[in-house]
Amino acid sequence: MKIEVNQISKSLGGMHTLDEVSLNLNQGEFVVLIGPSGCGKSTLFNIIAGLIEPDQGSISIDGQDWTGKTGRISYMQQKDLLLPSRNILDNVSIPLVLKGMSKKAAREQAVAFLKDFGLEGFGNYYPRQLSGGMRQRAALLRTYLQASDILLLDEPFAALDAISRRSMQIWLKELSARYTASVLFITHDIEESLLLADRIYLFTARPARVKMEIDLQNKDYDQMERLQLKEEILVILEEENRTQD
Ligand SMILES: Nc1ncnc2c1ncn2[C@@H]1O[C@H](COP(=O)(O)OP(=O)(O)O)[C@@H](O)[C@H]1O
Ligand SMILES: [Mg+2]
Incomplete structure (x- = not known):
């Protein structure tokens, strides 16, 4: 088990936000939270990244307690942006430099990944010179170079147009299989969750609880069943949206 989230509860600003959330991520799995x-x-x-402490519950990673502790996982936050004043290679090298590597060594290590991330030849470009999809791939590479086998990705494609989003999803699925990373991925896009996930956790409106777990890995859904599943998720999300605020 890579990550075990045990009975996490949290209030923020007096608002009950998480209610006894338990879930897990297995080695090499792609798990989507919707x-x-x-x-x-x-x-x-x-909380999983250790940036804030839960009120209750614990986070264990590889069987060890990591509650409230940072530094074990690679985390791409929802609003993660590239630094506009640095070129792509220097942007993606940041985690390596922060770990104490020289800029030159960091660039040398990072440059080898540009091809896999669809950025070959763009190392010297600045973020503003790239498409939205390329910028997201660069942000993903920077996250990957935090060098953990566990990645948390918070709605990385939400800002992209439908067509680039689709090609990014297909690219990410191939890449994560090739790199055998264990991934937790947040989205509110049902299509995206069905395309990417080995497993899906569906949450209620705030306070978030796990409403449903869907295993797509160990069951072969045919096209009809996938449509039904999509419909079922949609109905639940609409219902939850109505109960929120
Ligand atoms: N630092 C904070 N202080 C108070 N309330 C917060 C804080 N961060 C988030 N919230 C509130 O907590 C709730 C959950 O936020 P968030 O985890 O960002 O939701 P989601 O990612 O599912 O859209 C929201 O109602 C948000 O306004
Ligand atoms: Mg969010």
Whole structure:
């Protein structure tokens, strides 16, 4: 088990945000968290990453307690942006430099990944010179170079247009299989969750609780069943959206 989230509860600003959330991520798995906007998904990621402490519950990673401790996982936050004044290679090298590597060595290590991330030849470009999809791939590479086998990705494609989003999803799925990373991925896009996930956790409106777990890995859904599943998730999310605020 890579990550075990045990009975996490959290209030923020007097508002009950997470209610006894338990979930897990297995080695090499791609797990998607989907839930109404504002339900507490990013808060849960901040807790898993150790950036905020839960009121109750614990986070264990590789069987060890990591509650309230940072530094074990690679985390791409919802509003993660590239630094406009640095070129792509220097942007993606930041985590390596922060770990104490020289700029030159960091660039040398990072440059080898540009091809896999669809950025070959763009190392010297500045973020503003790239498309939205390329900027997101650069942000993903920077996250990957934090060098953990566990990645938390918070709605990385939400700002992209439908067509680039689709190609990014396909690219990410191939990449994560090739790199055998274990990934937790937040979205509010049902299509995205069905395309990417080995498993899905569906959350209620705030306070977020796990409403449903869907295993797509160990069951072959045919096209009809996938449509039914999509419909079922949609109905639940609409219902949850209505109960929120
Ligand atoms: N630092 C904070 N202080 C108070 N309330 C917060 C804070 N961060 C988030 N919230 C509130 O907590 C709820 C959950 O937020 P968030 O985890 O960002 O939801 P999601 O990612 O599912 O959209 C929201 O209602 C948000 O307004
Ligand atoms: Mg969020």
